Amino acid sequence: MSGGLDIALIQTRTPATAEAALAHVEPLIREAAAGGAKFVLTPEGTNVLEQRRDRRDAAIKDEEADVAVLGLRRLAAELGIWLLIGSALVRSGQTGDGRAANRSLLVDxxxxITARYDKLHVFDVELPNGEKYCESATVRPGDGAAVADTPWGxxxxxxxxDIRFPHLHRQLAKAGASMIAVPAAFTVPTGEAHWEVLLRARAIETGAFVLAPAQGGLHEDGRRTWGRSTVVGPWGEILAKADHDDPCVLTAKLDMEAAAKARTAVPALTHDRDFLPAR
Structure with a gap:
C-alpha cells in the first residue's frame, strides 16, 4: 500500500471494572484515530485487569454483554478504524468450566468481530522475587492458532x-501472517529481562512485524506491569517504543513490503527439515 500503514499501539493501566476500563481506553483510541491511525491495537486485559478471584468473577461477562467490548466495537465503527482488542476476559462458554477465556477480538x-483467538499458553509460574501466578486457575486456554485477514495483509x-513459544509464531508466519500481534501484561521482572529481546527474536525468526501493546504500571489489584509497548520490523529493528509504563499512544508507519524483503533475504521459513528427536 502506497505510503505505508499507519498504526497505533495503546498502552494502558486498565482498571478493575469494564465500565472504568472503557472510560480509560476510549480517549486514547480517539487520540490515535485523530492522528491518522487506520489500525489500532490495545493490550491484554483491555476490559478488566483484576487478579482477586471474587472481584474478577463478578466482573467477567459474556462477550456479547461486556460493556467494554460493546463500547469498543461501537467506537471502531464511529471512527472507521480496524481495532484489535488485544484481549478481553470473557466467559469461555464451556459448560461446567467456570474459568474465563482470555480472548483477542479483531474488529472491522x-x-x-472478524476474528477471535483464545490465549493458548497460560502463565503458571513462581518468579525469583516471590511473585506467584496461576493463570490456569481462572483462564481456560484456547486450542487453536488464528490468522486474520486485514486490508494490509x-x-x-x-x-x-505466547511470546515464549517460537513454534506458534512460525506457524502463523507460514499461514501468511506478515504482522503478529503480541498484546501483553508482562510482569516487571520478566519484562525488564526478556520483553524486548523476545519481541525482536520473534520478528527475526518470522520476517514479520511484531506489534506489542502493553499494560504498564501499578494496577488497582496490586500487580505491576512492565509497559514499554513496542513495534518491531521484520528485520528485527525497533520501529517505535514507549520508554515508560504510563498510558500513552505509540504510533508507527509500516512498510508492508518489508516482510517479503526480509523473507527473501533470509528464507528460513522454507528451510524446515524433519529430524530425529533428541535423546
Whole structure:
C-alpha cells in the first residue's frame, strides 16, 4: 500500500471494572484515530485487569454483554478504524468450566468481530522475587492458532506468554501472517529481562512485524506491569517504543513490503527439515 500503514499501539493501566476500563481506553483510541491511525491495537486485559478471584468473577461477562467490548466495537465503527482488542476476559462458554477465556477480538470499521483467538499458553509460574501466578486457575486456554485477514495483509494473533513459544509464531508466519500481534501484561521482572529481546527474536525468526501493546504500571489489584509497548520490523529493528509504563499512544508507519524483503533475504521459513528427536 502506497505510503505505508499507519498504526497505533495503546498502552494502558486498565482498571478493575469494564465500565472504568472503557472510560480509560476510549480517549486514547480517539487520540490515535485523530492522528491518522487506520489500525489500532490495545493490550491484554483491555476490559478488566483484576487478579482477586471474587472481584474478577463478578466482573467477567459474556462477550456479547461486556460493556467494554460493546463500547469498543461501537467506537471502531464511529471512527472507521480496524481495532484489535488485544484481549478481553470473557466467559469461555464451556459448560461446567467456570474459568474465563482470555480472548483477542479483531474488529472491522463496521464494528463487526472478524476474528477471535483464545490465549493458548497460560502463565503458571513462581518468579525469583516471590511473585506467584496461576493463570490456569481462572483462564481456560484456547486450542487453536488464528490468522486474520486485514486490508494490509494477514495478522497473526497471540497474547502475552505466547511470546515464549517460537513454534506458534512460525506457524502463523507460514499461514501468511506478515504482522503478529503480541498484546501483553508482562510482569516487571520478566519484562525488564526478556520483553524486548523476545519481541525482536520473534520478528527475526518470522520476517514479520511484531506489534506489542502493553499494560504498564501499578494496577488497582496490586500487580505491576512492565509497559514499554513496542513495534518491531521484520528485520528485527525497533520501529517505535514507549520508554515508560504510563498510558500513552505509540504510533508507527509500516512498510508492508518489508516482510517479503526480509523473507527473501533470509528464507528460513522454507528451510524446515524433519529430524530425529533428541535423546
Amino acid at each position: 470499521p463496521a464494528g463487526a 494477514r495478522l497473526g494473533l497471540t497474547i502475552c506468554y
